[in-house]
Amino acid sequence: MSIEANEEFKPKIVAFCCNWCSYAGADLAGSSRLGYPADVKIIRVPCSCRVNPMFILRAFEKGADGVILCGCHPGDCHYSTGNFYARRRMTMLFSMLDYIGVENGRTRVEWVSAAEGVKFSTTMNEFVEKIHSLGKNVRLGDLRCRN
Amino acid sequence: MQRIGVFVCHCGSNIAATVDVKKVAEWALKEPGVVHAEDYPYMCSEAGQSKIQAAIKEKNLTGVVVCSCSPRMHETTFREAAERAGINPYMVEIANIREHCSWIHKDMEEATKKAVILMRAAVAKVNLNTPLKPGESRVTKRALVIGGGIAGIQTALDIAEAGYKVDIVEKTPSIGGRMSQLDKTFPTLDCSACILTPKMVEVNKHENVNIYTYSEVEKVSGFVGDFTVDIRKKARSVDMDKCTGCGVCQEKCPSKKTPSEFNRALNTRTAIYTPFAQAIPNVPVIDREACIKFKTGKCGICEKVCQAGAIKYDQEDEIITEKYGAIVVATGFDMIKLDNYDEYAYSQSKDVITSLELERIMNAAGPTKGHLERLSDGKAPKEMVFIQCVGSRCSDDRGKSYCSKICCMYTAKHAMLIRDKYPDVNVTVFYIDVRTPGKNFDEFYRRAVEDYGVNYIKGQVGKVIPQPDGKLLVRGVDLIDNKQILKEADMVVLAAAIEPNKDVRKIATMLTASIDTNNFLTEAHAKLRPVESPTAGIFLSGVCQGPKDIPETVSQAGAAAVKAIGLLAKDKLMTNPCTAKPDELMCNGCSQCANVCPYGAISYEVKEINDHGVRETRRVASVNSALCQGCGACTVTCPSGAMDLQGFSNRQILAEVDAICR
Numbered sequence: 001m002s003i004e005a006n007e008e009f010k011p012k013i014v015a016f017c018c019n020w021c022s023y024a025g026a027d028l029a030g031s032s033r034l035g036y037p038a039d040v041k042i043i044r045v046p047c048s049c050r051v052n053p054m055f056i057l058r059a060f061e062k063g064a065d066g067v068i069l070c071g072c073h074p075g076d077c078h079y080s081t082g083n084f085y086a087r088r089r090m091t092m093l094f095s096m097l098d099y100i101g102v103e104n105g106r107t108r109v110e111w112v113s114a115a116e117g118v119k120f121s122t123t124m125n126e127f128v129e130k131i132h133s134l135g136k137n138v139r140l141g142d143l144r145c146r147n
Numbered sequence: 148m149q150r151i152g153v154f155v156c157h158c159g160s161n162i163a164a165t166v167d168v169k170k171v172a173e174w175a176l177k178e179p180g181v182v183h184a185e186d187y188p189y190m191c192s193e194a195g196q197s198k199i200q201a202a203i204k205e206k207n208l209t210g211v212v213v214c215s216c217s218p219r220m221h222e223t224t225f226r227e228a229a230e231r232a233g234i235n236p237y238m239v240e241i242a243n244i245r246e247h248c249s250w251i252h253k254d255m256e257e258a259t260k261k262a263v264i265l266m267r268a269a270v271a272k273v274n275l276n277t278p279l280k281p282g283e284s285r286v287t288k289r290a291l292v293i294g295g296g297i298a299g300i301q302t303a304l305d306i307a308e309a310g311y312k313v314d315i316v317e318k319t320p321s322i323g324g325r326m327s328q329l330d331k332t333f334p335t336l337d338c339s340a341c342i343l344t345p346k347m348v349e350v351n352k353h354e355n356v357n358i359y360t361y362s363e364v365e366k367v368s369g370f371v372g373d374f375t376v377d378i379r380k381k382a383r384s385v386d387m388d389k390c391t392g393c394g395v396c397q398e399k400c401p402s403k404k405t406p407s408e409f410n411r412a413l414n415t416r417t418a419i420y421t422p423f424a425q426a427i428p429n430v431p432v433i434d435r436e437a438c439i440k441f442k443t444g445k446c447g448i449c450e451k452v453c454q455a456g457a458i459k460y461d462q463e464d465e466i467i468t469e470k471y472g473a474i475v476v477a478t479g480f481d482m483i484k485l486d487n488y489d490e491y492a493y494s495q496s497k498d499v500i501t502s503l504e505l506e507r508i509m510n511a512a513g514p515t516k517g518h519l520e521r522l523s524d525g526k527a528p529k530e531m532v533f534i535q536c537v538g539s540r541c542s543d544d545r546g547k548s549y550c551s552k553i554c555c556m557y558t559a560k561h562a563m564l565i566r567d568k569y570p571d572v573n574v575t576v577f578y579i580d581v582r583t584p585g586k587n588f589d590e591f592y593r594r595a596v597e598d599y600g601v602n603y604i605k606g607q608v609g610k611v612i613p614q615p616d617g618k619l620l621v622r623g624v625d626l627i628d629n630k631q632i633l634k635e636a637d638m639v640v641l642a643a644a645i646e647p648n649k650d651v652r653k654i655a656t657m658l659t660a661s662i663d664t665n666n667f668l669t670e671a672h673a674k675l676r677p678v679e680s681p682t683a684g685i686f687l688s689g690v691c692q693g694p695k696d697i698p699e700t701v702s703q704a705g706a707a708a709v710k711a712i713g714l715l716a717k718d719k720l721m722t723n724p725c726t727a728k729p730d731e732l733m734c735n736g737c738s739q740c741a742n743v744c745p746y747g748a749i750s751y752e753v754k755e756i757n758d759h760g761v762r763e764t765r766r767v768a769s770v771n772s773a774l775c776q777g778c779g780a781c782t783v784t785c786p787s788g789a790m791d792l793q794g795f796s797n798r799q800i801l802a803e804v805d806a807i808c809r
Contacts, residue, residue: 012808020681021661027217030246038252038261041807042243043268044218046725046795049743050779058801062808078659078682079778080745089783114681115663121251 011065020078022070028117036124049082053093060140066131073111152183156190156215165249167259200232210273216245235278242269271802279724286372287472296324298689299477305708307355321426330510334591371684380465384433389457392429396449405437414514473711477688487545492611497522528637535578538644552694554642559595566599678707725794726775733789736766740781748774
């Protein structure tokens, strides 16, 4: 598997971005032409606290190699406290994912403000690189969905 | 089953240059529910919108996906277009294939593949969209302005002139802000107080304006059109209604050793004080930390000398709760602390000062009564050196990365004023670049150089070394002649960077307004919505948004006022229909959702539930859609999965995840 990974491994990466900070940060990365690999696909959510652990499990089940959640910086949440909930929930979820063998590196929470286009781009570059180093994720794959 | 139309925008070449738009449209037709797909150079144009509307009518579309720029740009445009064609606006979704695809990828094949996937995710979502109807909320016809500097004053005046009530909350004992500390203003050399104080008087007298000085915003709740704000009116220890402003208390006060905030600690003030002569209101406050009466219980001289009987030692802080429709932030700026720049000897020598301190020294009401003199020995200086960009345009963590924008101009002003008043004083300015964009600004700077003989040297200063004889040895470099410079100076003036007021972070958090890494408040759009915060109902005025000079601040203040007036002029606002909705069959009334709701939007009611023929009376959650802002915290907390968010439902997001991972 690792040989295959070295050849043409195109990871599937889902990024959940909150509407107010990180999605806008991603927009700024775009309008500033700060590139990152096309493997990252963004899903817009109103707040990082909208992200149900179920969504992340589903992504891994459907073959995602990495999932990243981006929200406003702690204290700057558009809804005051949403990202605090997200932080707790994800800490819990990630520790459990680690327990069942999905490495911690495949999941990440990052705070990106609307003004941090550069941070968004570097975060995504780093994350994709990390996923490349980890290789394909097979732990939570739903085999029934594979060809 | 939905009938979905997919519309792929070229955005000129912005998208089409890196994404094969025809292919995206082709692939769209293979998606479930898609009955129509086309591409067009500019979907947002009138013609593009007509194409969408025509397709909706011809093909009986129930849902629309537009593959274009960010939904933050044109979601509203397309939703309104769809509504005009007869379908619910919330049946429209955007696939962001510009900011999140074409602009950041170079390889056409890769970008096209990604665009197809983003399109698929949007189609999968629209397949599960349901029509949503916005509610209505009322607008309180009153505005709050936080900060009473020139920005706040101008905004308040403009709103008040339009006929709406405005409250100004100012932290210090008087309105006036930084501008009241300035001596002269560029590029006209107007006396700052002469142009500011009439405005202060006007705003104070205006029937629609109410000013809370020595007050702070303590708590903000609610949302656009209906904010509830707690204002802490700090105990002044002086009865504002009785005080006549005669000033005898200040003359007689025996505690005279507190550094004057207004004069940048260059001299001292009494414990009972008004910050400056033209202060509004002209009512002193007692600084309880400095007052002998408060510290030891003995004294009470001010009470004895006050003929009006206005001194109230037992006055307490008062909390005022008021409702507002719009809030304007005008919290202004401060100079950075110079602890990181010890090479300039600011902490070692009294004769190394900041520009704002020089401003006070030059002012007739300042610590030296307007005479230019060294603070160490009171002697008149012969050689003055100005150092630019102290903490501005800094590439490391010591200072600020941005240009403070006003320093080049005020230094030219200072240099010119000094050369004008004291022609025998030599003035040298060390600069990196001289930046003078602005009406009549460059002409002003050239006058300083050409007519007033100010010596500008391109290069930075490495060190200022205080000498035993009281002089300052300035060691710098001249980049044009490529040589080291050693210069003896009598005074050194540092153009310290400006930074947002230190309280702005606290205020931004209360308002849930976003803030950037430099603590400047973020505007909703850098070019098109420069005076609005992304948080609805919050507007930005002055330097809290970014460095600016007085003319720019005043224009922005007016712009913020117009935006606030536009909001206050409405009787009702449409509310976001993407609110939480409980499934009463699944809800067991456990209260978890109400515990996490930041808006108190969830309550409980006992209801008769008909669960597939089984009738029972249970406690179930109920969401007040006027209060719910749609964050979704409750949806994840709900242990039974009963709570869902309309417009971002579990099924919709899972469908997007599936489409991306397919």
